[in-house]
Amino acid sequence: MSNRSISRVIQPQTVAEGAGVYLQRSIAPMRSNEYDPFLLFDHFHFRAPRSGEPRGFPLHPHRGIETVTYMLEGGTQHRDSLGNVGYIGAGDVQWMTSGRGILHEEMPKKSVEGAVNGFQLWVNLPAAKKMIAPRYQGVTTDTIPTVSHDGVTVRVIAGSYRGQSGPVTEIAAQPLYADVTLGAGAAFSQPVPHDHTVLAYVFEGQGLFGAQQEQIPATHLVVFEPGDEVRAQSESGVRFLLFAGAPFNEPIVPYGPFVMNTNQEIRQAVLDLQNGTFVSPS
Ligand code: MN
DSSP, X not given: XXXXXXXXXXXXXXXXXXXXXXXXXXXXXXXXXXTTTXXXXXXXXXXXXXXXXXXXXXXXXXXXXXXXXXXXXXXXXXXXXXXXXXEEOTTOEEEEEOTTOEEEEEEEEOOTTSOEEEEEEEEEOOGGGTTSOOEEEEXXXXXXXXXXXXXXXXXXXXXXXXXXXXXXXXXXXXXXXXXXXXXXXXXXXXXXXXXXXXXXXXXXXXXXXXXXXXXEEXXXXXXXXXXXXXXXXXXXXXXXXXXXXOOOOOOOEEETTEEESSHHHHHHHHHHHHHTOSSOOO
């Protein structure tokens, strides 16, 4: 088994999105598509906002991607143009496949302690699936399996860890999405397909990652080289999200909330929005 090395470590940058929500953004959609099939990763974290609810993400479209929202504290009220309404509470996941298109609203809500803490990952769709019907997989915290052993605790959202599969299924990128907590002195390893893209977002504590055993403190996104296995360990405890997915190796053209394969497909998305034909019933 080849233990993956770290290829780079990304420091998230603060960006304002939606109605002025400050996010920590590690990666954003680019034509270079370096993290194929992953397009974007944001961490939104507000501690005791001064007053009222934090500003959210009013009605906006998506086409050609999947957006994955995972909340740790607080929640997100969700509503879309197809009539889907739902609340993503603490520990819950919403895996939204936009396919040919939805218009939706995502509004963060504080916990009783005044905190909002969550993540959004964008996963690409292959060309053949960009115009499929929209689909939601709403996963509540009690249906996410937890595997615990030797100071390691893994919540499995998609893919599998030690034979335990997560509830999110039938995703084109064949993803692994796991929330991994290592206690002091614990060590973790996970086999991964050799050519899948693997990322780890360290958001609490610090740990040693990859073949180099490089010390990575929160908050950083670690990008791995190809290999058959990913490893981490920690002397003092660490928590990170681990993502793996199959690259599609197709050209992409990102434009705001759309990610398509050609300029023409982007023009069509803009036209569909202008013409009121973006969201189609069938
Ligand atoms: Mn959105």
